[in-house]
């Protein structure tokens with residue numbers, strides 16, 4: 001039986017909880033377990049519901065020999081959806097840890113369920129020569145620490161009302177988004193393929209909604225507005241609540257023409273939506289393409305100028321900074337920090 005050293009266990013907890021991003025946490029969890037319990041293979045899966053099926057995504061596979069890579073020979077044994085694997089399916093339905101003997105008699109596979117908001121959200125699977133209860137208790141405990149800590153990180157990154165990423169996360173991520181964009185542009189032969197578009201989306205006359213219907217209805221409008229955003233934009237676009245009734249979207253890999261078409265589709269979706277009690281509202285949008293030499297403050301300043309123009313010239317429209325410059329409707333002067341409404 002494995003002997004556990006208390007200071008080693010505590011060091012592992014400290015290491016795990018010193019990380020801030022999900023993928024590093026996932027890798028650290030698996031590596032920690034590898035160091036603590038004898039296992040021939042440890043895998044972490046996430047479940048995503050697609051086209052009515054519970055699809056599986058392998059987040060991390062770490063068997064010490066292959067340093068996190070799935071060996072070619074083993075790829076065929078990785079199920080694509082939960083129902084492909086009866087044991088995973090049983091664990092999914094019961095929500096209980098499951099131990100099964102390998103078909104070839106080589107050992108056991110222990111499946112630990114990962115609880116999410118709407119049921120089982122993933123699995124940790126541990127393959128080893130034999131079932132050792134104490135080892136699996138350690139695995140389950142570390143899985144709980146990982147889940148609790150991940151929840152804390154998620155809470156601190158998201159806006160409580162709308163569930164979108166919050167302003168703090170925007171400030172932290174915008175530098176990384178722009179650095180990744182710069183690196184991508186340098187790699188891409190055709191720069192257009194790597195263009196990104198940032199837009200500020202602002203509800204028109206939102207103060208009137210609050211004044212006329214009260215803050216509770218105002219809050220509901222914000223929540224439903226965020227849901228329209230989530231439905232309209234792609235999963236890998238990043239959505240933020242930037243301020244009170246101001247939202248930001250970073251559209252990945254689109255040129256300005258495509259970005260404007262997507263934003264126009266969003267504007268129309270808002271215009272057509274019937275908000276309970278409040279009825280119809282509209283939104284104005286200021287957009288800009290992210291170019292290599294720009295600083296985050298410049299990008300936000302330019303999108304804000306386009307938004308300001310949209311507001312001043314009738315609202316309920318999408319305006320792009322570059323187009324306004326070309327048409328001579330903006331001077332290209334970047335407003336000082338004090339002109340940008342910061343939340």
Ligand SMILES: Nc1nc2c(ncn2[C@@H]2O[C@H](COP(=O)(O)OP(=O)(O)OP(=O)(O)O)[C@@H](O)[C@H]2O)c(=O)[nH]1
Nearest residue numbers: 202203204205206207208210215218219244245311
């Ligand atoms: N209900 C609710 N209201 C908020 C929240 N955050 C900010 N607000 C309100 O949003 C309103 C924003 O008002 P303004 O900045 O004047 O903008 P507006 O009325 O939308 O006018 P335009 O943007 O010019 O079309 C203010 O009344 C804020 O109190 C929130 O979390 N919930």
